[in-house]
Amino acid sequence: MLHIHNTLTRVKEEFVPLIPGKVRMYVCGMTVYDLCHLGHARVFVVFDMVTRWLRASGYVVEYVRNITDVDDKIIKRAAENNETPAALTERFINEMHQDERALGVLPPNHEPRATAYVAQMLGLIGQLIDKGLAYPAPNGDVYYSVRGFPAYGRLSGKSLDELRAGERVEVDASKRDPLDFVLWKAAKPGEPAWESPWGSGRPGWHIECSAMSADLLGKHFDIHGGGQDLQFPHHENEIAQSEGAHGCTFVNYWMHNGFVRVDNEKMSKSLGNFFTIREVLQKYDAEVVRFFILRAHYRSPLHYSDAHLDDAKNALNRLYVALKGVAPTAEPLDWMHPAAQSFKAAMDDDFNTPEALAVLFELAGSANRGDNAAALLLRKLGGVLGLLQRDAADFLKSGATASGFSEAEIDAMIEARRHARIAKDFAESDRIRQVLLAAGVVLEDAAGGTIWRRA
Ligand SMILES: [Zn+2]
Structure with missing residues (x-):
């Protein structure tokens, strides 16, 4: 209720x-x-x-x-x-x-x-x-x-x-x-x-x-x-x-x-701490901004800073990493699933989105351990909030800070690292990971293989 x-x-x-x-x-x-x-x-x-x-x-x-x-x-x-x-x-x-x-x-x-x-x-x-x-x-x-x-x-x-x-x-x-x-x-x-x-x-x-x-x-x-x-x-x-x-x-x-606050002051034109949506979208993906807004309860103040947006971006990345290989679906949601019940209880409690999102992170944990049903439910519950409906690999690559490597080069290096790991050459696989990391590309080894995102 x-x-x-x-x-x-x-x-x-x-x-x-x-x-x-x-x-x-x-x-x-x-x-x-x-x-x-x-x-x-x-x-x-x-x-x-x-x-x-x-x-x-x-x-x-x-x-x-x-x-x-x-x-x-x-x-x-x-x-x-x-x-x-x-x-x-x-x-x-x-x-x-x-x-x-x-x-x-x-x-x-x-x-x-x-x-x-x-x-x-x-x-x-x-x-x-x-x-x-x-x-x-x-x-x-x-x-x-x-x-x-x-x-x-x-x-x-x-x-x-x-x-x-x-x-x-x-x-x-x-x-x-x-x-x-x-x-x-x-x-x-x-x-x-x-x-x-x-x-x-x-x-x-x-x-x-x-x-x-x-x-x-x-x-x-x-x-x-x-x-x-x-x-x-x-x-x-x-x-x-x-x-x-x-x-x-x-x-x-x-x-x-509640208000949007910047450095603990109310955002306003007269204080000069004022950001248009357009300005923020030049720096951050729009879904990151939506996720950032929904991470706070709607009645609480929303604290804007680049650090908070970066944090929201990393958190949303974690959810997308868990969705690798799981396509969006129009299938109805199983509301009897315990996680769906927890999500519903949070939303029914005065639209408590921070708690509802916490349920999504639990599902992401299960998905990363190979639970495909959890990954599918994560997609569907994300959709209820207008989140997590994009292709995971596309989203993760869209971080949009130039790393110096093209996507094809990154894919080739991931492939080389995979071969190094098969050959148990862990020094080489670590080296490749470090080279990519230095260029701002983070590798995530998930159940379905290695995926990458821009840091
Ligand atoms: Zn009015």
């Missing part, structure tokens, strides 16, 4: 979907004005893993991840580049899809764009005004009135007073309370604008998720996810909007993945 840690209640709860056999999940996606960074990679991979596990558990999953394509940063960047916001966002949506494909992230069922849902947002804002939960301000903006929603702060675990004192909230004369947030922004010259009952303008950020999730998943659905930084104010505001307008529970399970 799957248990999920619910940010709202702060405990692991048994997962019971609203409709038996079906899971409706919404995740806050990218604001598309630049290349995705490692923090985005984590959101993509974590909720891809969640979706894959729910599907492997037999659920039909309806997964929505939105695209924010109207926003201050987009407008500013487009103006700097002398292009339209639409051209800018189209470009970075394509770049994002390229990164996702590289990381083995399956496309969500729906990828709604904010600009296509302005009518639904206007409807929601109208409902909030009718209920006294929102007000048009003299400056032409429309604000949500947090004092009208007593549950405000429940997700963050803070009262309105604590939030006012603890968070950086801008003081703005047009707001009735400093925590009131904008639903509709009055048009400014040169900015994209839509007509509304409150004048020409554009939507605030928070309202898009309430409008798109209700339209695509309904007013009350199962799982809402996103990065930890979205808990406040974004998700707090989504709850206030959706529950305020619809008068029913919005979401049953709130899931948040």
Whole structure:
């Protein structure tokens, strides 16, 4: 039975979907004005893993991840580049899809764009005004009135007073309370604008998720996810909007993945310790990056460093070494196998991927001792996490640091070493191993013969 840690209640709860056999999940996606960074990679991979596990558990999953394509940063960047916001966002949506494909992230069922849902947002804002939960301000903006929603702060675990004192909230004369947030922004010259009952303008950020999730998943659905930084104010505001307008529970399970940290600081542009997915993929195979992300529990901080990536690469190599000669298979998985049961128990415990991966390493040990059934199960369980589906020899050779030897030369040296070993000339076989090692090529003697990888 799957248990999920619910940010709202702060405990692991048994997962019971609203409709038996079906899971409706919404995740806050990218604001598309630049290349995705490692923090985005984590959101993509974590909720891809969640979706894959729910599907492997037999659920039909309806997964929505939105695209924010109207926003201050987009407008500013487009103006700097002398292009339209639409051209800018189209470009970075394509770049994002390229990164996702590289990381083995399956496309969500729906990828709604904010600009296509302005009518639904206007409807929601109208409902909030009718209920006294929102007000048009003299400056032409429309604000949500947090004092009208007593549950405000429940997700963050803070009262309105604590939030006012603890968070950086801008003081703005047009707001009735400093925590009131904008639903509709009055048009400014040169900015994209839509007509509304409150004048020409554009939507605030928070309202898009309430409008798109209700339209695509309904007013009350199962799982809402996103990065930890979205808990406040974004998700707090989504709850206030959706529950305020619809008068029913919005979401049953709130899931948040932890930060990516670099040298124990949060990765951010302002700290200059910021890596795009593209930069990391120049140095590391995309599957290594996916494996690195899944090695940490999704709620823990993810510590990025070259040493950690190198370590992930070596660990993934070990799994591929055990897969030598075992082709990917579409055969169903035997969930009654004790290792599959341990894997399932780990995943059902709030998606505990580090423990699930530990099961894969045990299977690799058995596979290296000649247990072919273990190797096959390793392939299949890896596939559940979107890992270990490539040809082992190809993966191991793809380490991609030039060693000075061509593949044909390396194969010839391995063959020479094999003959030396048959002739019991261990000095010669050791010499060949050392020559290759000095050139960055590591030999692994497995049950099916010697295979090599670049160190
Ligand atoms: Zn959102």
